[in-house]
Amino acid sequence: MIRHLPDLLIEPVILMALTEDLGRAGDVTAQACIPEGARMRASFVARKPGVLAGIPCVRLSVLAMDPEAEIALRLTDGEAFEAGAVLAEVEADARAFLAAERTALNLLGRLCGVATLTRAYVEAVEGTRARIADTRKTTPGLRALEKHAVLCGGGVNHRFGLDDAILIKDNHIAVCGGVAEAIRRAKAAVGHLVKVEVEVDGPEQLDEALAERPDVIMLDNFTLPMLREAVERAKASSFGCPVLEASGGVTLETVRGIAETGVDVISVGALTHSAPSLDIGLDVV
Known part of the structure; x- marks a missing residue:
């Protein structure tokens, strides 16, 4: 089931994008060419096949410029579509609609792109136990939207920020003086509800990490033989097998x-x- 993305998270992004686009004087082209009060109807149409994500961005972009606009969303986030599919239909004040057009298309195209690529990765590992996860390598300001798009494509979300889980990476380990000490x-430092993940770069660090029982071990840049060995070592460990992330x-x-x-999760920036x-x-239309 795809998590619903609240309008509250989308609206600030749309308002920022519209403000950037409208500048100091608004849409001078539409004001010059389109009679005041004119109305128009148009459809958002896919030129290529893909997976839908961010369709609420169409509704909220148009309504921000014309609160009286009539909007029909023809598909919902997470649905696959073919080239030529009508994703949404709008009737609105022409000047307002044209001012909102690029913001709506930019966000919709970006998020559908993320969902479509995610679906390709998910399908590539079908039949295995591995799940495809995102990272924090997101566009500044668009993290919630892009991570929603990953869900639409069938992936899962890694941590959203620095504050919702501990991920001990190589630089943390270097400062702490070792994997075990960092864990x-x-x-x-944290309560029982906070997950602890540690990144390791080889068998020695893996063994050191297993002994400290973290929730997740990230196998960073391991070769395929190293990954297979790591899975076997973790399964055989007397300390128990944590979630293994490649x-x-x-x-x-x-x-x-x-x-x-045999890894559990594959994170893909x-x-x-x-x-x-x-x-x-x-x-x-």
């Missing part, structure tokens, strides 16, 4: 092999930092 400090340079070409090593915007256009 011990983390566990002593990370580092994952691509569509390599993700299946990584999943087949490319879902958000490299997803191309999906081509969606506006056709006047």
